[in-house]
Amino acid sequence: MTFLTLSHLKKSFGATQVVHDFNMAIEKGEFISFLGPSGCGKTTVLRMIAGFETPSAGTIEIAGKDQTSLRPNQRNIGMVFQAYALFPNMTVFDNVGFGLKIAGMGKADIERRVKEMLALIHLEHLAERYPYQLSGGQQQRVALARALAPKPQVLLLDEPLSALDAKIRVALREEIRQIQQKLGITTVFVTHDQEEALSISDRIVVMNAGKADQIGTPFEIYNRPTTRFVASFVGTLNVIDAVVTDQAAGLVKIGEQTVTIRDAIPAANGTAIQLAMRPEAGSLADPTIATVTGIVTSSQFLGSVIRTRVMVDGKTISFDTFNDPGTAPPVVGTTVGVKIDPSALIVLAE
Structure with missing residues (x-):
């Protein structure tokens, strides 16, 4: 009430x-x-x-x-x-x-x-x-x-x-x-x-x-x-430039790489949009199965969390992963795959 x-x-x-x-x-x-x-x-x-x-x-x-x-x-x-x-x-x-x-x-x-x-x-x-x-x-x-x-x-x-x-x-x-x-x-x-x-x-x-x-x-x-x-304003955020390639199928292009997102895209094919992604929504993956690939520009060991920044088609993406004692942090300058959960990509309104 x-x-x-x-x-x-x-x-x-x-x-x-x-x-x-x-x-x-x-x-x-x-x-x-x-x-x-x-x-x-x-x-x-x-x-x-x-x-x-x-x-x-x-x-x-x-x-x-x-x-x-x-x-x-x-x-x-x-x-x-x-x-x-x-x-x-x-x-x-x-x-x-x-x-x-x-x-x-x-x-x-x-x-x-x-x-x-x-x-x-x-x-x-x-x-x-x-x-x-x-x-x-x-x-x-x-x-x-x-x-x-x-x-x-x-x-x-x-x-x-x-x-x-x-x-x-x-x-x-x-x-x-x-x-x-x-x-x-x-x-x-x-x-x-x-x-x-x-x-x-x-x-x-x-x-x-x-x-x-x-x-x-x-x-x-x-x-x-x-x-x-x-x-x-709320939380740390990656803002990623993208272009709608197939609105009906939820396909957008980030640089030269095509990505599928789950949310409805309120823009026509060919329209430039911006996507938001929280740092915890990304993780390292084999480049052959990754959503996108890029070059590691920095890797910070913060105890329970490892914060990695990857340059993808000229745009820096940050992501946080939990520390795994059996896996060393990624090395700066190496090519890595970044796997992104499609449900974590948000289409930003103006």
């Missing part, structure tokens, strides 16, 4: 339009990530949901009720920022209970709810400490507990992990996902980190220049990008 509905949202700052006709229906309990580079409009959409920005056009509905003209404190939304935004003169306990106190909740109820939240984030033992006495990860967990304490309908997270080191980021993003699933709260998460979005989301919105280029599950976004931008 649709819970959060964004309909024809637009936002302009002066003459500059930063969000263009944005539409999305989010289910109750879904974890949605807005993913994209700086300036793509993802944070602006989040701030419109929160009420910090007023849409130039469009509507925002939560549980069937129009929120577009409501102030932030009227929307029953929890917000976690990149900067922890904790009150430095308050203890952890008082920070978590601040929203409850403002709402007029009784002292006994506040104490019970704060204890529940501190148990949820595993920081009961730090209730009387102040923010300066906590690590960055601990402070962000307190900020999360504070946002969740008033039982909001929607939780919004604006790049909450970007100020943390890599190891803490991984641990905390997993903890956020576990808490979200436990509470079943509808969540919108903004990030520029593709690994974060792919690892914890139910669906991802890949944003580009104020528009949603593609909305889909992590599996769909990674394996079946529908635009060139999505294909290049």
Whole structure:
């Protein structure tokens, strides 16, 4: 059932339009990530949901009720920022209970709810400490507990992990996902980190220049990008020039070599197109049975993975294979065959 509905949202700052006709229906309990580079409009959409920005056009509905003209404190939304935004003169306990106190909740109820939240984030033992006495990860967990304490309908997270080191980021993003699933709260998460979005989301919105280029599950976004931008922004990608030789049979020519692909080709015979391929979709093979052949230009041993680059008809193709202790990495300058799974070749749209 649709819970959060964004309909024809637009936002302009002066003459500059930063969000263009944005539409999305989010289910109750879904974890949605807005993913994209700086300036793509993802944070602006989040701030419109929160009420910090007023849409130039469009509507925002939560549980069937129009929120577009409501102030932030009227929307029953929890917000976690990149900067922890904790009150430095308050203890952890008082920070978590601040929203409850403002709402007029009784002292006994506040104490019970704060204890529940501190148990949820595993920081009961730090209730009387102040923010300066906590690590960055601990402070962000307190900020999360504070946002969740008033039982909001929607939780919004604006790049909450970007100020943390890599190891803490991984641990905390997993903890956020576990808490979200436990509470079943509808969540919108903004990030520029593709690994974060792919690892914890139910669906991802890949944003580009104020528009949603593609909305889909992590599996769909990674394996079946529908635009060139999505294909290049999410994950490492090979972009290969090709010419359609037989549209009906799915035949294309890469350089002088003909390759069969499984996807429908939305272009006439003789048309130049571009194909996308993930590095893990290629592997070394005997040149007589390979999809294409080429010259090895580099071979990097990365432990569990060997990353090889092969020059095929003037175009470099990179592919990753798992390390095999019984097989040495390919030698630079040698001719090798590259076997490509036809289902892994994606026809890129403009």
